[in-house]
Amino acid sequence: MTSKLTLDLIITWTKQTSKNYRLLLIVMLLAIPVSVLLNVKMISSSYLTPTYTGIENYSLINNLIAKEGDKSSAIDNYLVDPIIAKWPSLKVIYEESTSLKLTGPENSNVISVSFFSGGYSTLGINAFKGTLKALEFPTNGSDLVAAISYSYWQSKYKGKEVINTILPLNGKAVKIVAIMPENFTAFNKQYKTDVVIPYSQKLTLIENTSNDITPNTFSYLLGSSQHLAHFSLHAKTYLSNELLITDDIDIVMNNAIGINNSKYQKISKRIDILVIIFSILLVFCFVSFITFYVGEYASKSNELSIRGLCGASKKQLLFQRAVENTLLIILITIVCIAILPIGKMIVHSMLPTVNFSDVDVPTLSFLKLILCLTLLITLIMAITFFIQETFISKNIGRGENITLSQKLQSYILLSFLLSVAIVSIFISLELLSAQKKLNENDNGFITNNRYIASFELPKTVQTQIANSDTGKLLVNRLENIPNVQSAALTLMAPFANSSSFFQWYTVDDHPVGSGINSQTVSDRVSPNYFTAIGATFVKGKSFSWQSSNSIVVNHTLWQRYFKGLDLYNAKLIMKTRNKNGVIKEHPFQIIGVVKDIYIAGPDVQPNAIVYALTNFLVGAEAIIIHSSNDEKTLKNAVTAQLNTLDVSFKKLELTSLGSLVEIDNQPRNAILLTTIIATLTITISSIIFCLSTVNQIVEKSARAYAINKMLGATNFRVMTFEARFLMAIFLPIVFLSIFIQLYYALQANFIAANINLTTLVSITITVIAFILAALYININNKLHNSWHYLT
């Protein structure tokens, strides 16, 4: 084809398109969901494929999680052998990040250490210098080896030769055998690791520890994606049938590396909701786009036949279609790219906890993005072309009268679009009510006049104050501040993401919290914690400073282990291990059951929690203060009181609990708002589409109606006839389509299994009533001046 023709076509297309506001609007509508979904894709892929680990082959590793109720942890050691026996091609690896003391002569810095089992060659982690061979699953008792991180090498050794030198760590000599790749930061998203040491050497390096997994331990499964998939399918059955592990424990896997499962769940839940909303919007816009595109075909084919008369060959006409479709793809691509920042804003508002500077746009290269778009739009074109060629080109009649197949086609499209609208409105309403419920959820605490103070205790003084009653002293001082109603200490401040664990058992030696390992979430609080935070007691009351053998549990724990029992009979045993590894048991009496406190927000179900008395400060506490003072006055007063203690507190921060709740609510409100906007967009555009389709059909059928009326049919009969025809097409398509859509929505866990039929039926009936009313009013108007259509 000549460049002249191409240029002509481009100019003509540009002129035509710039005047075609409906097309521009639809392109915009198409671009918004596409750009949001692209953003979500970028975020989840950067979240799920963390480049900070230096891993190249992400598909070969899965996070392996033992889940009991709402508690997630790494899987226990004793499960590893049975798993490997059953799936010999898989490997279980552990990772634990912690801090250790350097014991060199010149300094005694604390450095960040990551214990990692191995699998470097499988994962494609290649040493920057030296070799990681010695770190690949070394046997117990082998010489201590380590790989240091690139940044540690730069800062500590200034890039000098270090391979085969000795790192004095925790009083032991560790040989540096490699430098980790430059892009390795840590295996745990919250750490910046300096030194990597084989997991099997943890016991050698640190005495007095057990090989038990800790809340900070991650377990991973290594293997080909097929084997991982097979494991994921059959693990649960195998574990419960052959290993007789209790049914409460579930083995789950996810793609995240070094991310706490509950955080992962929270974020992926929000990402899911985003994907739902904007997928619905995309499907809807997709359908309207096709409808629009098909609708344009009549005038387009007229144009093409006139061009044929002017001497355009078939090839040239085909070329014109190709040019125009390409231009449309380019237009959509440009609009999508222009709208990407808006999409980013929307996504950001819902995932404030994701650090967006981590999101690496260039990794999902720009070309890939355009390719995705082109594929998507080419698909639309192909579908449209198919529809056009198979159904429509034959329908272009000579006269003004609408043909049966034109009517059929319009009604089918209308039915399909409305069925999408019905389902999307339904899902949106469900989402809205779920979000609304969350926002109205009883948090179990009161935000009014509540403040959280956090502080840092210098490490050197920590031992000084242990075993003294500094805690009690501190609380008393604070409560003496005027207008302070109560003050209390806790290890787990609301929204602080901190948790503490102890090993609790029931009297019949049942571990509390998890059947695999006995890490129980346990808070240490001062007696008036519950008053200070405004929690209410279901049973009993709080302990006092004196009652050191009493504990309070939350409602979840009570329901799980003591349901129906009297407080009097409720006891728990705490087990501790002393320096020589001997286990000691301490019995505690439960004297109160407190309503669940949702310290991580309403969408995170609280664990079973034990509240025990804190008798001394450990430095990780936060202070909850109930005070009618304003924030500034309170902060000054608290600072003053803290200074009267002989212990030096640093970095005092005071935050109102209300503001934390607000921050936590933000993403939910954003989801709420987006859902409402998406639903409104869908509703309004389907109303407009419905009205214009009905109007067009009635307009084109006006002559037929008029003839019928002339022949003696009443207005009502004419209308009923048309309505029956519409419903005969509408009802089966809508029901079938709704059924299919809900089926897939259920499969993808987009909606709850107990579908709210009343809502669904009411929406459907409303839509049917609307479309019938539109039809009746339109026909009625036409029949009023029916004579016009006959003369």
Next chain:
Amino acid sequence: MTSSLMQINNLNYCFPKAATNTLKNITMSINKGEYLSIVGTSGSGKSTLLSILGLINQPSSGEYLILGRNTTNLTNKSISLIKNNEIGFIFQNFNLLNQFSVYDNVALPLSYNPAIKRNEYKEKVISALSLVNMSNFQDRMPGQLSGGQQQRIAIARALVNSPSIILADEPTGNLDSENSRQVFELIKKLNKTGITICLITHDINYAEQADTVFEMQDGELTAKKNTLSEV
């Protein structure tokens, strides 16, 4: 060299799936510079004959020579080229593109003419528009023009590539008598400049002004008047 522009010998045409031939054993010739008109009752096959002459439909049997070349041997590409260079169409319903401006409508055939460069478009369009006295309307949209004006735009589009022949199918069918008169005057004027005209019309008065008048009846063609015929 013969002065025959188009020559049809024993041509039959049958629409796909139709029972009988719509055009029956037609023989005719159109000479360069001739003004020819065809009359006949509705449904007699006039438009069908024009579609054969305009290379829109291919004859079912018989011969059709254009400028001495047998059309059955022509490729799609050369057919398109002949349509573009040699033939201009005018229809009863104008067939303008309503979403295109007057200028763009007239310029449409130029895109498919390899002999014309883009920078010649303007001159070509303006000269075609001034031939039909519409040069002041190039920025209008067709919807903003009267029927007579629209038909003149359509004629300008037919003329823009300087064709040898104009095929006009009831060009005044949708026009009032004054506008019809103007269009016929225009057609006559074009014939004077050397363009061959083949005109289908109901208006017997205007038809009679042609050099040659054919009558079509039930798919058969008979000569009524033949002032210039050498036969």
